[in-house]
Amino acid sequence: MTVLRPPVPAWGTAAPTPPAGSRLGRVVRVDRGLLTVATAEGRARLPLDPRLRDDAAPAVGDWVTVAVAAERVTEVLPRRSALTRTVAGRTSAAQVLAANLDTVLVVDTLVAHARVRRIERFLAMAWGSGATPLLVLTKADLCDDVPAAVARVAEDAVGVPVLALSAVTGDGLAELRARLAPGSTCAVVGPSGAGKSTLLNALAGGARATTHEIRADGRGRHTTTAAELHVLPGGALLVDTPGLRELELADDEGLDAAFADVAELLTGCRFRDCGHGGEPGCALAAALADGRLDPARYRAWRRLRAEAERTRQRRADRGAARRGGAGQRR
Ligand SMILES: Nc1nc2c(ncn2[C@@H]2O[C@H](COP(=O)(O)OP(=O)(O)OP(=O)(O)O)[C@@H](O)[C@H]2O)c(=O)[nH]1
């Protein structure tokens, strides 16, 4: 096997035991058709065993087994957690963006957003992945009253730690680094312009290669599709996943966690199948009426729930079509 670079020094706190007779590796980069895998011997660019192609493709962060003699990845080991998005289009297949994450950094700015509304879906996505979300609020240098802004957001981000920082002054960066344990794996998600790239660069130091390239034909910038796992100076591992723009919830797994307050209220509805649309004894209606539930938060919950339901329905339809014997795979 061709050793390209020294191996990833920190193996992750939960490295599985390699199956007998094979070598264990972690996927650190995915390019079209080729995986860069770090093993104890070093990094290698390897193809996937053709027999595996019909299965879910490995993602950055996946633990895999490598057949040394054949120089190929033979097996993707079960994932502890996975950050997924639904691929746009008719099929709504879930694409794994990053596997085996411990922490998902949900990034937004402290400027001009008093509430957590626009990142609720990212929090839900983080909870749904099985990892623990950490809310990072950037551009503290542009915010007049950081503690007040943090307090407002923290109120809606139930159960999620909130950290404020500035990539310009460096304030708060040390606190964030201290939360990323050596050997743990994290990823960064958040809306456009939130400061994700800037934060990644600040965390990774020189370790991160640019993901923006100038197109040879002069038609402007494009973002490479490669996702990559970087080793941060402190020993934590960071998944760099470009293209998280068109986020859609793949399921409602994360919703109850992101909206724990709403989920709690729901248990009080008189009817178990309450549609919360004016039925008698609806606990949500009562909470809205007496101000315990913020109407905007309620609307956000309904929107995300409907989105998850549409995705679920499309998946079910697709599954039914496949079982119907059309014989079209993938
Ligand atoms: N003042 C200040 N500006 C910042 C900070 N962090 C990022 N910025 C600026 O905010 C703008 C957006 O930052 P990016 O890092 O490109 O944001 P992004 O989330 O990666 O955006 P997309 O690539 O569109 O997803 C840039 O002009 C940054 O220089 C900060 O802490 N303070």
Ligand SMILES: [Zn+2]
């Ligand atoms: Zn109800």
